[in-house]
Amino acid sequence: MFFYPRKVQHNTWISCIWKRYYCHNKNKMSKIRNIGILAHIDAGKTTTTERMLFYSGLIHSMGEVHDGNTVTDYMEQERNRGITITSAAVTIPWKKHNINLIDTPGHIDFTMQVEQTLNVLDGAVIVLDSSAGVEAQTLTVWRQADRYQIPRIVYANKMDRSDASLPLCVNLLKSKFNITPLQLQIPVRESSGRLIGLIDVIKKNILTWHGEYGQKVSYTPIEENTKQWESLCKVRESLIGDLADMDESIADIVLNSDGIDNFDSDILLSAIRRVCITQKGVPLFCGSSYKNIGVQSIMDGVINYLPSPNDRSTLDPFKFFGTSMSARAFKVVHEKQKGPITFLRVYSGTLQKGQKVYNASQCKSENINRVMMVYADDYKEVGDVPLGNIVAVTGLKSTVCGDLLSSSNNAVKNALSKLSKSKGMTQEESIEVLGVELLIPDPVFFCSIEPPSQSYQLALDNALSQLHREDPSLRVQYDEETGQTILAA
Template sequence: MDYMKQERERGITITSAAITFGWRKHRINLIDTPGHVDFTIEVERSVRVLDGSVTILDAVSGVEAQTQKVWTQADRYGIPRIAFINKMDRVGAGFGRTVREMQRKLQTRPLVCQIPMMRTDERGNLDFYGVVDLLDMQLLDWDKDPNGRVIQKTVITDNYHDQTFYKELMKGRTCLVEALSELDDQILDIFLASEEHMKVSADDIRQALRRVTLSGKAVPVFCGASLKNIGVQPLMDAIVDYLPSPLDRPAPLANLGEGGTAQITLREKDPLCALAFKVVHDQRRGAMVFVRVYSGVLDNRMSLYNTNIHQKERANKLLQMYADEVEEIPSINTGNIGAVVGLKETRTGDTLINWNDSRKNLRLPSIDIPAPVFFCAVEPISASEEKPLEEALKNILREDPSLHVHTDPESGQTLISGMGELHLEIVKDRLLNDFKVKAEIGKMRISYRETATAELSDLSYLYDKEVMGKRAKAQISLSISSLSEDDLGVASEGSNRIELEIINPDLLENNDDTSSEKQMQTKLTLEEINSAVRGGILSALYRGPILGFPLTGLRVKAHALQLFGAESTKTAISSCASQALTQAVKSASPALLEPLMEVSVEVSEEYLGIVISDLSGVRRGHVISLETLGRGDANTEQKLHQNEVYAPPDSTYKYGEHEGSLGISKPKRIVHAHVPLSSMLGYASALRSLTAGNASFNMIVYRFGLMSEDRARNVIAEMQGGY
């Protein structure tokens, strides 16, 4: 499903891809999402439309930082999950260790449904070749077919040749039944009636697993090695058995405007309601809009209405997606996803209904878009290339809402802002190679933020200018203050609060010299006035006074507005509010903010001191905690007993005493730190040099923090030197 050239070159997933297929007489719509932090918007908009998810974990790396981020995204939407611990065939794989990390780092209740089968090969190394299903007590062996198509099943009984291993299997199934009995009343009644753990049938356990998964109380855990196709078929069975169908999910609530809501029921006879969650630009077909249909049926050639932009659209063609291949279909039914060709203006997060539907203000909850932290300048190499560059940027911007494009008013340069170095690198590659744009792309820089550190209680600003021969005049009073440190740390564009008190006509003042006839010529409603003030404030928040970066962490309160009859147009009011806020921030000790990253470095014990010294000294970071990535000991077993979560030991049961000779890696340490993003540029190569390649790291945006005066002076000097 990684069909893009950039994905195949780098060996990673960059954009989410969809495919539809059948399994056990069920229809499955699968969306494959990236794991890299720079492409978190792909996860966000995919999770928004999913009914359930499979969280894939690396058996060697365990629960990584980005895994925690994605898990939090799924928590926000209440998505039921199952977990698949992959790469069990690699040296250092730890199934039990990863299960324990799931409980500790993801704050969830993992339920082990399989135990990996390991053996030693001729060279004395561990070899993963199958799993034991704890529900049926069957050994699933993929050893007969290198392509993983043929599964040999063997029932394990009490006369199994390895009694130590058999006891571990008994323990695993006992713990599974007991855990389900705590979470589900029905399985508890069955267990009490049977009086034995082993007498609880596999079908009863499956039904209980489905109930606790749908309720979000626990997460079934499976394992395998996808490279060898080991464990894939049981995982597909688990998707059908435990994850919800659209009918099992709560009906979404849509906004009807003016505080009203409507529940969108999953019925094909109801009016159409669909959400556009992704846009892809195809060289031959143009824009393809991926939609999830929540009610009704989306038919080919149907006239649609986009309630977000209040515009009519037409579905010229409907497609069923198979990664980069397509199949034309006559309709997209309720609960399914598909792609629509012909929508000219629809973007990510827009709601689509039938053109004849009277609910013109109906909107499904939109999709959260993260704030960019890097930017670079892009310029066409000649005047003739300006239009192709503009069209290419328009198409990329429509595809990727986490990408921002704007023009610097001082330099006149076009600036592209993205989520990270790799994000902008992919954009650059696509501009030059996919869209064939002849352009020069400047050095990558960090997108800082600005704020005001002092409080300004009352600033009155008079806007009085002549524009195109007509006088525009308005006066506003506003105050600004800083939000709390917690609010200031929110790494998003929306971390400001705007409070308008211009909601009562008594608060609107008119100049005494203005005649009553002239006052009547204003003809602006309170809603229009509020909208103009808010629009002006938002435009001023987009550009700070120091270096032109967006303002954040501010509480802005507009509490008085003076009108001057017909001269106080909406444009005059908006410009007055904008310039008033700019003046207020300049007078309230403006300061620069820089993005702080939450960094996790996995490193061997021998290099621990070097890594900590580099993070806290050279990179101006603050080490938060240290963690040991171990295989389990007496203390770990005691904690597991207290928390009542079962995880099998990671070494082979028969050959456990020979762990040192079986290629199992030694425990590593994980360093958690908060580090300024500017200090993390080029950290991947630096870390390899420091640790001889024996370390890896992940980082995500933590928050925006105040920059020191010395650092701010250096940044200002660097930025004013040009892009």
């Protein structure tokens, strides 16, 4: 489920926060960012997410992965092992924006969780261990993000380590992915090698973090004719040159100007946003989440460079639903009191309480009982939710992760027909574009199980059915000869 601040326990305060942000952002999709954090295991995804929650004011003390008390790693197995197993969503208010962020597993065994998440995202933050660069699972999540055409920014974490290397990250990003990294920061170190701050390449400032947990950020202009100024000018010149190759407006300015020393920072910001959204270039940040250096810059980068739902051309097919509701399920959890809770990304129309919906992936109708915005383990029921938002609902009995829902069967047929005619596609191609059928990766884990006695077989079957709704990659077969249930996932 959505898991937010465990330290915040005042329901009245929570309700006020949600009313303020929900009302403010209703029908204002430009203020929404639906993003995921993706990485190889132990790159620092969960630690980074924890800092984001803290700096936004949603939690009042930071948990640590090694202490087993982070917000997004809420399962007992996650806290015991210090890894993320299931995707967890958090909503972060930051500078008048809502960042709906999903922390995903970094281990290949749980890649289906990443697949389900990417299906509903507009952008992503790829976290690297700066001492290792691009690792095995980094390659996997990058390919997955490519498949869904998701714009992304890269964060080179753990720059406090003695073996950290930003040039290593830059070179590996170029060689492994054939992309142009747009370096936006330069690490600042003491003579001993200790990381003490970052240079902002765009605004020509040195950023330093203060306070016990790095809550305060100072911005100091860089003096000319210093080594830091020389490093800044070199990286900035390279950045502008790369942007000129990818963006015509920057190229025109460069061609018609006498120099680029005083290039306007706002023009650069706009150009970086354009090339990021069109996936021509990838903004590169650096820092150390554990040492509380650089996280606020990533949050600013999410707002400045990653797309809102309005900016996503891949969402164009959903415009053929018109005012009809369309949404995708990306997470299912089972609670004893509330029953199955399904998390949806709304693509078009408005999702309403008590609405009858059509599951296009399973060709069946279901009823939604309650529509809820979620804050920690506190559910706030609302009457309706407009497009662009993420929401939790109850009442769906058959929907599994990845299913496409709409207001009716006719709405789906009309959308497919309009999409086919507009794009010159076949019916099968239109179905693939809308993602009616979920792409399930091959299993990487196999085992056999059996109940302690035959009287428990029904309970086992029910439990496996619930697990399949939560993770469609789970495949169940019954071996009549051995009496065992074979699982693959």
